[in-house]
Structure formats: C-alpha cells, structure tokens
Amino acid sequence: MTVRERLRSGLVIPAHPLALTRERKLDEKHQRALTRYYLAAGAGGIAVGVHTTQFAIRDPKIGLFKPVLELAIDEMRKRDVVKIAGVCGKTRQAISEAETAKSLNYEVALLSVADLREESVPALMNHARRIAAIIPVMGFYLQPSIGGRILPYEFWRQFAEIENVVAIKIAPFNRYQTIDVIRAVSDSGRAGEIALYTGNDDHILLDLLAEYDFGRERMRVVGGLLGHWAVWTKCAVSQLASIKEAGATVSGDLLTLAQQVTDANAALFDPAHEFRGCIAGINEVLHRQGLLRGRWCLDPHEDLSPGQSKEIDRVCKAYPHLQDDAFVQEHLDEWLR
DSSP states (O other): OOHHHHHHTOOEEEBOOOOBOTTSOBOHHHHHHHHHHHHHHTOSEEEESSGGGOGGGGSTTTOOHHHHHHHHHHHHTTSOSEEEEEEOSSHHHHHHHHHHHHHTTOOEEEEOOTTOTTOOHHHHHHHHHHHHTTSOEEEEEEOGGGTOOOOOHHHHHHHTTOTTEEEEEEEOSOHHHHHHHHHHHHHHTOTTTSEEEEOOTTSHHHHHHOEEOSSSSOEEOOEEEESGGGSSHHHHHHHHHHHHHHTTOOOHHHHHHHHHHHHHHHHHHOGGGTTTTHHHHHHHHHHHHTSSSOOOOSSTTOOOOTTHHHHHHHHHHHOGGGOOHHHHHHHHHHHTO
16 A cells, blocks of 8 residues: 555654653654554554654754654554654754655654744745645644644645655644635545544543535545554554544444543643643653653653643542553563563
C-alpha cells in the first residue's frame, strides 16, 4: 500500500515524546523503548519532532532534532508504519527540516505554519507548496492556545488542492474551525484522497464517530495523530478498532467511552491552566509506567501544574479500562534492552 492508502485506512499515530535524563540530556535507552512500545501496541504510524517531542529540540544549542529523528527511524525502519516527521518554522528552516526528514527516510511531513503568524494566505500557500515539493505533507491546524494561528476556510480550500498533500491533522480544539477544514476538503473534490485525522484531544472519539455531509459524499475522520495517544496506546488501538467495527451504528457505550477519554485527557493536558502542563502530564503517565525515568522537559520551568498530579490520580483510578499498564509491564524489560 502507498502512504496515502495507509493513511486513508485509518491509523493510531502517537505523537512521540522526548525521553530525558535528570540532567535534561537525551536518554537514548528510554527514547528507543518508547518507540518500541508504540510499535508493539499496534500503532499504524509514529510522529516524531512534533509538539509532544518538544519544539526546543530545534534550538541549535540543544541540537536534538536530527538525533531524535534518527533514533526513531532506526526502530521503525523495518516496520510497516507511516513514518512522520514534524516540520515547522519559517520557510528556510522548514525546507531544511523537510530535507533532513526525507534524507532519513521519513515518508510524511506534519507541517505546522504557526511560526508564519503574520503571513497572508497566498504566502502560506507558497510555503506549503515548497515543502510539498520535497516530501508528502500532512497539514496541521494547531490550536491557537498553544502557539497556533487561525487558519480560515480559504486556506484549507487551497491547501487541499496541493497534489502532494496526503492528510490533514485537525487540532484547533474548536468545532467551527474543525468543520472549516472538513468542508474545505469536501469542496475540493479530494475527499477520497486526503485522509482526515483528529488532533482534537478534547473530542477524540466523537471526531472519529461522526459522519460529515456537506451535500457531496459523506466523510469521516479516519484516525488520530495525538499526544493523548502517546500514553495508553494499546487501548487507543482497541478504541479505534471498535469504532471501525461499529460503522454508522453509534452505541451508548461508545458515547460514554468518548466522555471518559475526554475527562482523562483533561487531567493529562491541563486545560485548567491553559495547557501549560500538557507535555509534563503525558510524561508523568509514561514515568509511572516505567517508560520514562522522569517527567522532565527541556525547559526546567515546564512541569505539572498545581493539582494536576491529583487529577491524574483521579482518572487513573476512575478509568482502569483506558490504561495498558499490564501490557507495558509484561514487555518493559525487552523494550529497555
């Protein structure tokens, strides 16, 4: 299958975190263990160098962008998963990152235009076309509250016409803006070519359960590329399989599960404090499972928010069926070898 076909089939794609030592240096052993965990859990793709991996890896003083991509691709190389690299920054930086990803055999660039905050739609389109000339592109609507920008329907309508666009991750955490993207793809006539992925961590299963109809063919969000799916990944794979099996029949149990996933996500992503603890929240769960040595971030000031640890305790107690702790414990030693 081509990359486009694999994405269209609907995949669980975790947004890969960054494993650090207490000294905030790259922990290669646990970084590899994370990748091995996602592969063993049944992820259909892995995204590296994205928000969950921490954008600061691109700082020249830190210099971790290429090393982190190399570690992940080394584990993924012989596996039939979609290999996605985050690409961001202004055009010169984005081109360099796309070329690095391509040279390492990544198949898709998750393209963020958040750093082009003041650029016009035509300028954004020129930027996107230049990256798409290097590597297939997954568009990315990043929520403004963590650094994204508003991207109007007109942007997505033109973006969908770029031939090498294979997917779009929709993550504005906003219903109106989510519909803008889906309607734009529908109106482009490329609904059968461009895979729609949720990044709306506040609405994961409901995005996947809904059918969209704008007077053309019915459309679905087929999978997810999510920071939330960087934890409890085996359960996420089961959830997506259940949704595919259900088809157009939405049960009350699935709707209840959707609410539970959103509640769990609130503990991890920290919307109560404007998402300041979102990366630390993910890392905390992985640390509790033994997949990380600690929840450290590159920025020493980035940590759990007040009360967030208790919220994580609460959802872990309330929703054991959302967690894959037993699976992790069964295989952790082999992943850490």
